[in-house]
Amino acid sequence: VQNNFISRKKLGILGGGQLGRMLIREAMRYPLDIYVLDPDKDAPCKNYAQYFEVGNFADYDTVLNFGRKTDVLTIEIEHVNVVALKQLEKEGISVCPQAGVIEMIQDKGLQKQFYAKHNIPTADFRLINNPQDLHQLDDNWFPAFLKSRKLGYDGKGVLAIHSKKDFHKAFDAPSVLEIAVKIKTELAVIVAVGKNGEIKSYPPVDMAFNEKANLVEYLFVPSRIDSKKLEEARIIAEKVARLIGIIGLLAVELFIDTDDRILVNEIAPRTHNSGHHTFEANITSQFEQHMRAVCGFPLGETSAISAAVMVNLLGEEGYTGEAVYLGLEEIMQMEGVYLHLYGKKITKPFRKMGHATIIDKDLNAAIQKAERIKSVFKIISK
C-alpha cells in the first residue's frame, strides 16, 4: 500500500544565473537536491546549491558528466550542448525541456520555419546564409531586423536594417531577416506543460521595453489589451507549446501590430523575465511551475492574486564595479513592493541586477510606485 512514495531527487540546472537562483528559492521547499553548472564561479546560484560546478554548459563532456550526476536535468538558458543532452536522454536521465525542443529553439531559423509550417502567425522572414543574400531581396523587405540564427537573447545578435545602406553591417553568419512589424503593443504568455500533457497558462502580461538597453523594463498585469485579443494570444501560445511538444515552461512573446494582428515574436523554453511578477501576483510562481513540470509533479494554479507591475532593476549607466545600492531603504518602506536582488557582485550599465514587483489592487497605483522606484533606486559602484 505504501509503494507510491516520493523520495528525494537530484534536480540539475544548466546555468546558474538569476533564473536558476529564483528556481532554487521554490525548489528548496520540495524534496530536491539542487545541482548547478555555470561557467562563472561567482554566478548567482553559487551558494545556493547542494553541488555547484564551474564549467561550460556549451561543452559536450562537461554537460554529459554533469548531467549523469542528476535525476532530472533542466535549463535556465537555452544555449547549452544539445548533443550531450540527447546522449543523457538515451541514458535514461529525464531531460526537460527535451533536447530536441531546445535544439529547435536555439535556432531562430528553425523556429521561423516551424511557425510557417504550422500556420502560426509571425512576421514575414527569409533565411540568410551570408550578407550577399540580402542583395537579392527587393525594397519591400525593408525596414527589417536581421537576427543571428544562434546565440541571441535580450536584443543581442539583432541588427536593424533600415535600407540597403545598412547591408555592410550584416553578420557574417546564418541569420533570419524579419520584416519590421508596425508594433502597437507587446505581450507575453507563459505556458506550462506537465509530463501527463496537462497544460496551464499564466494570464498575459503587457511588456514595455527600455529602447537603449533592448530589454524588458516593465511588466503590467492584468494586461490592458481587450479580452478577446488576450484569449487569441493564449490560444496561439498554447498551440505553439503543444506543437513543439515541450515539457516544462514555454515563454511566448507576441506583438500586436497596427492592423491588430497577433504575431509570435520569440519563444524561450524556460522561466522568463516576463513571469517574474508571478512570485507575488499569482497562486503558483513560474519558478515553482517549472519545477513541477520538469519533475513530473502536477501543475499549480496560475490565476492572479493581484494586479502588479514588475520593474527590472538595471545597473546604472556610467558605473562598472562592485555594486552598491542607493535608495534601498526608501523602496523598502513602500507597501506592497517586493525587492529581488540577484546577488551579483559586479554592476555594469544595463546589467540585470534585480527586479521589484509592486502589488496593488489598483494597477495605476502600482504604476506610480514603479515610477517612484525607478527614480529613487540606483545600482552604482563605489
Next chain:
Amino acid sequence: VQNNFISRKKLGILGGGQLGRMLIREAMRYPLDIYVLDPDKDAPCKNYAQYFEVGNFADYDTVLNFGRKTDVLTIEIEHVNVVALKQLEKEGISVCPQAGVIEMIQDKGLQKQFYAKHNIPTADFRLINNPQDLHQLDDNWFPAFLKSRKLGYDGKGVLAIHSKKDFHKAFDAPSVLEIAVKIKTELAVIVAVGKNGEIKSYPPVDMAFNEKANLVEYLFVPSRIDSKKLEEARIIAEKVARLIGIIGLLAVELFIDTDDRILVNEIAPRTHNSGHHTFEANITSQFEQHMRAVCGFPLGETSAISAAVMVNLLGEEGYTGEAVYLGLEEIMQMEGVYLHLYGKKITKPFRKMGHATIIDKDLNAAIQKAERIKSVFKIISK
C-alpha cells in the same frame, strides 16, 4: 550626494535549522551574504549559505570566532553562548537580538521574574532550586508544570506535576514551578522592533497543539477570539517587547484562561513556528521582517492578505530513517496549498519535517483542506 548607499553585509545566523533556512529564502533577495553555524553537518541550511561552519553554538570560542566573520549576527535558536555574544558586541559586531535579551530569555526563571516585576500577566510561579523545594509548597499549587529554567523548547524540559505523587520525577536542576492554568485557548503574537524603535505586530493567530508531541500542530488566522481580547493581547505583547528592549522579532505565546484572563506563556526572541503562515498570508513574512529588523532596515507591513491555516508536517510515528513522502502529489493538486519541506534527510516520530500553509478567503474551507492534508500526506521511511 551619493554617500548614503548600502553595500553588501555579512549576516551570520547561529543555528542552521528550518528557521534559518526560511530566513535565507528571504535574505537572498537582499544585498546580504549568509554565514551559518550549526553542529549538524547536514543541517537544513547546509547548502544555502555563502559560508557554513559545523560547530557548537553553545561554545564560547566557536561563537566568538564565527561572529567575528560577520557584520550582523542573529539567531534562529536561543540556546547560544551569550558570553561570546557580549564580547562580540564589545568588538562592534551588531548582535541582534542583543546578548542581554537572549540571556534573560534563556532562563525561564528570569523571564518569570521579569513578568512579575513589570506586572505582565502570567501564571503564578515559584523558583525551584532542587526537588526538595517542592515539598514546601501547599496543595493549592497543584496541578502544576515544572519547567527546567534552561534549554527547554517544544515541550522539552517540561513535566506535569499533578500532585505530591509526581515529585519524584522532578528534574534535579533549577526549575520554575508554574501553576496549571485552566486554558480556554492559546494564541500567539509576533512583534518586530526595528533599530530606530519602530514596532510592528502581526495579527494574532490561534494555535492548536498536538498533545502527544507537545508541539503546535495547526495555526488559524484570522483568530476566532473576539477583537477586544486580541487588541489586549497585542498590547501585552508589544509591552513585553518594549520592556525587554529587543531589536528583532519577539514571538509571544499567550493563554486565555477560563476566566477570560490573558496570560503570557512563553516568549522567543526570533522567528517562530507561530509565524510560518506569514510567507503567503501577510504582506511581509516574519523571516523578511526579522532580517529587516536585525539589519537595521525599515520594517515591512504586517497586515494579512488572506485567511490561512498552517499545519506542521511531522514525521510519522513508527518510522525512523531516510524520509520519503506519501500523498505529495495529491496535496500539490490542492489549490492554495503551499508546501514547505525543510530538507531534513532523516525522519523521526514527530520531527518537524515541514509545514503547509493553506490560503483561502474562507477560513473554514482552509481548515477542511488542512484536515485533508493531515489525512493523506505522510512522512515515513523506506
